[in-house]
Amino acid sequence: MLEPVDIDGRSLTAHQLTRIARSGAQVRLAQAALDEMAASRALVETIVARGDLVYGVTSSVGAKTGVPLDPSRFGEFNRRLLETHDMGLGPLASPEMVRAMLVVMLNNMASGRLGVRPVLAQMLVEALNTGRKFKVHLWGSTGESDMSAVANIALDLYRDVELAAGETIALINSSPLSIGLGALAFDTLENLLESWPLVAALSMEGYGANPSIVSAAAVRSRPLKGLAHAARGIASQLQGSSLMSEGGPRHLQDPLSFRSLPITLGNAFDSFEFARGLISVELNASQNNPVVSVEEQRLVSVANFDMLSLSMALDTLRLGIAPLVTGSTERVAKLVDSFWSGLSVGLIEADALGLPGFNGMAQVHKGITAEARLLAAPVVTELPSSSHSNGNLDRVSMSGLAARRTLELAQLCKSIMGIELLVAAQAVDVRNPPQLGSGTTRLHAFVRASVPRAGGAQRVPHPGPLLDALERLDYRLGDLG
Numbered sequence: 001m002l003e004p005v006d007i008d009g010r011s012l013t014a015h016q017l018t019r020i021a022r023s024g025a026q027v028r029l030a031q032a033a034l035d036e037m038a039a040s041r042a043l044v045e046t047i048v049a050r051g052d053l054v055y056g057v058t059s060s061v062g063a064k065t066g067v068p069l070d071p072s073r074f075g076e077f078n079r080r081l082l083e084t085h086d087m088g089l090g091p092l093a094s095p096e097m098v099r100a101m102l103v104v105m106l107n108n109m110a111s112g113r114l115g116v117r118p119v120l121a122q123m124l125v126e127a128l129n130t131g132r133k134f135k136v137h138l139w140g141s142t143g144e145s146d147m148s149a150v151a152n153i154a155l156d157l158y159r160d161v162e163l164a165a166g167e168t169i170a171l172i173n174s175s176p177l178s179i180g181l182g183a184l185a186f187d188t189l190e191n192l193l194e195s196w197p198l199v200a201a202l203s204m205e206g207y208g209a210n211p212s213i214v215s216a217a218a219v220r221s222r223p224l225k226g227l228a229h230a231a232r233g234i235a236s237q238l239q240g241s242s243l244m245s246e247g248g249p250r251h252l253q254d255p256l257s258f259r260s261l262p263i264t265l266g267n268a269f270d271s272f273e274f275a276r277g278l279i280s281v282e283l284n285a286s287q288n289n290p291v292v293s294v295e296e297q298r299l300v301s302v303a304n305f306d307m308l309s310l311s312m313a314l315d316t317l318r319l320g321i322a323p324l325v326t327g328s329t330e331r332v333a334k335l336v337d338s339f340w341s342g343l344s345v346g347l348i349e350a351d352a353l354g355l356p357g358f359n360g361m362a363q364v365h366k367g368i369t370a371e372a373r374l375l376a377a378p379v380v381t382e383l384p385s386s387s388h389s390n391g392n393l394d395r396v397s398m399s400g401l402a403a404r405r406t407l408e409l410a411q412l413c414k415s416i417m418g419i420e421l422l423v424a425a426q427a428v429d430v431r432n433p434p435q436l437g438s439g440t441t442r443l444h445a446f447v448r449a450s451v452p453r454a455g456g457a458q459r460v461p462h463p464g465p466l467l468d469a470l471e472r473l474d475y476r477l478g479d480l481g
Helices: 014-023 031-050 071-084 095-110 118-129 147-157 167-172 176-207 216-221 225-237 261-282 308-336 359-374 399-431 438-448 464-472
Strands: 005-007 027-029 089-092 137-139 291-293 298-300
Touching (some): 014 095, 027 031, 027 095, 027 118, 031 095, 031 118, 031 291, 031 298, 071 167, 095 118, 095 147, 095 176, 118 147, 137 147, 176 225, 176 261, 176 308, 176 399, 176 438, 216 225, 225 438, 308 399, 359 399, 399 464
Parallel strands (some): 005 027
Antiparallel strands (some): 089 137, 291 298
16 A cells, blocks of 8 residues: 655655556645645635736736726636636547646645635545546647646536636646656656666676776766766676676777767766756746735736746756667667677577577667657747737747657657667677676576577567566666665
8 A cells, every 4th residue: 555645735756746646646635735725815815805906816817918807707707718728639648647737736736826725626635536537638738837738627627616716827827737747757767767777787798898988997087977877887787797807898999889878878867867956846836827925915926837947857858868768779789780799690599591580679679769869859949939819928838748758758768778678688698708797697687587588499579578577667677686
């Protein structure tokens, strides 16, 4: 039974969000959050009763900003504002994506900065804890709030509730699709990145690569934090390997896909750390406009719905991954190529039919990697139009697209890393080195527990069983011991 996650609007992490979205962990609202929501809602009601003109609360929105609303029609305005933005198209979000969005919406409410009634948050808690399903379309957000996705959820969840003044604007001026999907991708990529040095080490064993790249002298000469982390990860797996002894490596220098391993992995780690800082903030920051300030007893007009920082974080993360997957497909290509590896063609003993062995798998790997690289293109520079809402909404962040691309990249990386691991294990079997490292021994055994070595007359094993085993491990190869 998973431990419930307390939602307080201040301390949500990507890992907690993933536990709720993917593993079904229950949620509960912290009492402090309930108190803050009650206080912020009381402030909104005081301002409404006073007759102050506040964007989206007592006035209309967008091109009609400043047009006062009839207090007797607040409920009608709120409902029709949701319907106006219920225009999403395209594929439907998966159940885990929707749950991730619900978590972000709940945490945003719990902060007390939205000014909505606690009952709206309590209904979200019930929806999450009972596994309620929602149909949410993934297309339609420019990253200046995920309005269409929120409208899909809110029109269903609150269909029997009359929303009070300011509650619809608080709902639609939020970014649960961008943040939720971005957090899911971030959590997946964290596990993959921490495991990739282990896979790289097994590839080095299969290739007979030179480990001088992870020596203390090499790391000292270029003091980048990510590079050092990557080098330590590889070196720890190679302890005791014959590669580490004199005469162990085959060459003085290897192709750059091997020789630059600490650099490409290190660059990915450094990009990831940059993204971690921004995503950690966005998970608990306000995206709404206006923002409720109980401290100053006022509602403040802002542009918190502009998700530029999240787009930049996710763009940087994808750009950091791109050279890593390129290097992976090059290592696979070199391992199956007898000219480069010095091993049998396609990594299998010759048979009477002359089948190409692992070359077919390497081709699939190349195709998946090409898709992954195409997803790395940044989106923060995109501006579909500057004329929206009579020119009022004249910039976009495209954070929803950034999040979707990053999540798709994370899914592709599972197969990219898994295939490299399978090919590396086969290369180790064919090369039959005198001694593997302590870590690479465990990793090789993990692969062979899922798929057999391929002989000349046997079919090359499909990577599916290994990918299933990796999924059960949540791609945390460090947990092997």
